Amino acid sequence: MDESQALPQYLSEGLIRTSLLIEPTLGVAYTSNVDDDIDNDNEVKKKNKNNSREKRVVLAHNFRATCLDIKEPDELTAGKEYVVDVIGRYTQRWVERRNHNLGYPVNLDVDYDALDEVQRFALNNCGDPFIESNYGVQSMDFEIGVLDWFARLWDINNHEYWGYITNGGTEGNLHGILVGYQLVKVPLREMFPDGILYTSKESHYSIFKAAHMYRMECIIVETLVSGEIDCDDLRFRLLMNKDKPAIMNINLGTTIKGGIDDVDLVMKTLKECGFHRNQFYMHCDGALFGVMLPFLNQLSKITFKKPIDSISVSGHKFLGCPMPCGIEIVKIEHMNALSRNIEYISSRDATITGSRNGHAPIFLWYTLSCKGYRGIKKEVEKCLYNAHYLKARLNKAGVSVMLNELSNIVVFERPQDDEFIRHWQLACQGNIAHVVVMPNVTVEKLNSFVDDLVEKRSIWFKGGGNQPSCVANEIGKENCACSLHKL
Numbered sequence: 205m206d207e208s209q210a211l212p213q214y215l216s217e218g219l220i221r222t223s224l225l226i227e228p229t230l231g232v233a234y235t236s237n238v239d240d241d242i243d244n245d246n247e248v249k250k251k252n253k254n255n256s257r258e259k260r261v262v263l264a265h266n267f268r269a270t271c272l273d274i275k276e277p278d279e280l281t282a283g284k285e286y287v288v289d290v291i292g293r294y295t296q297r298w299v300e301r302r303n304h305n306l307g308y309p310v311n312l313d314v315d316y317d318a319l320d321e322v323q324r325f326a327l328n329n330c331g332d333p334f335i336e337s338n339y340g341v342q343s344m345d346f347e348i349g350v351l352d353w354f355a356r357l358w359d360i361n362n363h364e365y366w367g368y369i370t371n372g373g374t375e376g377n378l379h380g381i382l383v384g385y386q387l388v389k390v391p392l393r394e395m396f397p398d399g400i401l402y403t404s405k406e407s408h409y410s411i412f413k414a415a416h417m418y419r420m421e422c423i424i425v426e427t428l429v430s431g432e433i434d435c436d437d438l439r440f441r442l443l444m445n446k447d448k449p450a451i452m453n454i455n456l457g458t459t460i461k462g463g464i465d466d467v468d469l470v471m472k473t474l475k476e477c478g479f480h481r482n483q484f485y486m487h488c489d490g491a492l493f494g495v496m497l498p499f500l501n502q503l504s505k506i507t508f509k510k511p512i513d514s515i516s517v518s519g520h521k522f523l524g525c526p527m528p529c530g531i532e533i534v535k536i537e538h539m540n541a542l543s544r545n546i547e548y549i550s551s552r553d554a555t556i557t558g559s560r561n562g563h564a565p566i567f568l569w570y571t572l573s574c575k576g577y578r579g580i581k582k583e584v585e586k587c588l589y590n591a592h593y594l595k596a597r598l599n600k601a602g603v604s605v606m607l608n609e610l611s612n613i614v615v616f617e618r619p620q621d622d623e624f625i626r627h628w629q630l631a632c633q634g635n636i637a638h639v640v641v642m643p644n645v646t647v648e649k650l651n652s653f654v655d656d657l658v659e660k661r662s663i664w665f666k667g668g669g670n671q672p673s674c675v676a677n678e679i680g681k682e683n684c685a686c687s688l689h690k691l
């Protein structure tokens with residue numbers, strides 16, 4: 205059989221047969237010269253109108269590289285040599301890749317050697333962490349310790365919240381929105397038809413996924429250049445749907461620009477549109493910034509003293525847990541809408557998944573215990589300081605750049621070369637890219653990144669034929685350094 209016949213159709217049309225690549229490469233998007241757009245539920249439309257060549261996002265499986273065969277172990281070595289060799293090689297690769305990750309928010313500045321012993325146990329926190337289950341190899345004491353730490357951070361008393369350690373920010377979003385969705389259906393609350401989910405167009409795809417999974421009506425709201433929700437547009441849309449309760453998703457930091465929705469303004473808008481407290485539910489998606497914001501600005505503080513109903517953050521981002529995880533906290537009064545007793549686990553089912561990672565709570569508990577509120581605050585301040593440093597250097601180099609207040613995400617013109625993007629593991633969207641300045645991103649690393657970028661730009665734009673893209677639409681003309689907008 206000819207090889208292309210053996211491939212699924214989506215791989216056979218001129219794409220790379222993945223297993224033929226020799227070295228693993230990262231699954232980042234790349235661009236090619238095509239005319240058509242790709243549309244999906246998340247309204248992802250990638251058409252570069254300013255460049256001469258049209259860009260299209262091609263999904264990551266074009267790049268997915270090698271497959272590591274699982275070999276039958278031979279009798280003498282029981283497969284150990286092969287395994288040790290493979291892990292050794294991958295460890296080297298991960299160390300190198302770790303040193304060049306600037307685009308994805310992972311804190312690599314944490315040492316977990318003290319927890320080596322923990323991996324010997326099959327820890328599973330299935331069920332409600334606040335109810336003792338029959339399975340004893342669990343870490344729920346640690347889990348509740350972490351939840352109490354966050355309850356204090358976000359100003360809610362221990363007896364007023366419910367929560368759990370999730371598999372990541374996405375699961376927290378799925379949970380928070382589900383609670384809101386169930387809640388507005390509970391007759392005791394209001395005899396309204398199903399609620400509508402409102403979220404800005406720059407929300408993370410997990411929010412749209414929740415709408416899709418729960419078959420909710422989702423209204424997508426415009427954003428300002430900063431990435432934060434446009435409350436004028438929100439007002440317009442709320443007024444058109446006054447008869448249905450609102451499930452509001454608030455972005456505490458959008459993925460690409462770090463735009464922070466103004467909780468107070470959203471609340472004011474809801475109120476002015478006639479939505480009483482029992483006609484809206486407010487979930488905050490704080491994946492990265494939900495941990496940072498409480499340390500930054502008292503005025504825009506994230507606190508359950510405001511009419512916030514649930515907050516979700518990722519645990520592997522700012523806190524650097526080595527396995528994906530997250531924290532979800534909900535006002536306890538809402539939980540009856542969701543939970544059911546389950547005899548098999550002798551617990552209550554109030555979470556999205558069944559079995560849950562029992563190691564993650566220990567790693568989180570360990571980090572928080574070692575760093576404390578003071579240590580985290582220092583890290584947050586360092587990140588913001590270094591983000592400003594990066595912005596200043598890029599500015600000086602004539603690169604279009606934007607940095608939102610209270611953000612560590614530096615947004616700038618998309619580098620022209622995919623190899624460069626992959627080398628520094630930059631996250632890109634259309635004409636822009638970003639660096640997330642995490643605690644492990646030092647000034648030296650930023651210097652070496654900027655030096656590399658400046659050198660490459662002198663090659664890309666040599667002779668003036670090829671010009672940097674205009675990014676005024678994406679980051680504002682005051683931040684754009686294209687030939688039209690630069691002073």
Ligand SMILES: Cc1ncc(COP(=O)(O)O)c(C=O)c1O
Binds near residue numbers: 373455459518529
């Ligand atoms: C704003 C926002 N929400 C949610 C998520 C999803 O978090 P996780 O990857 O932990 O599921 C992300 C991840 O980047 C994010 O940026």
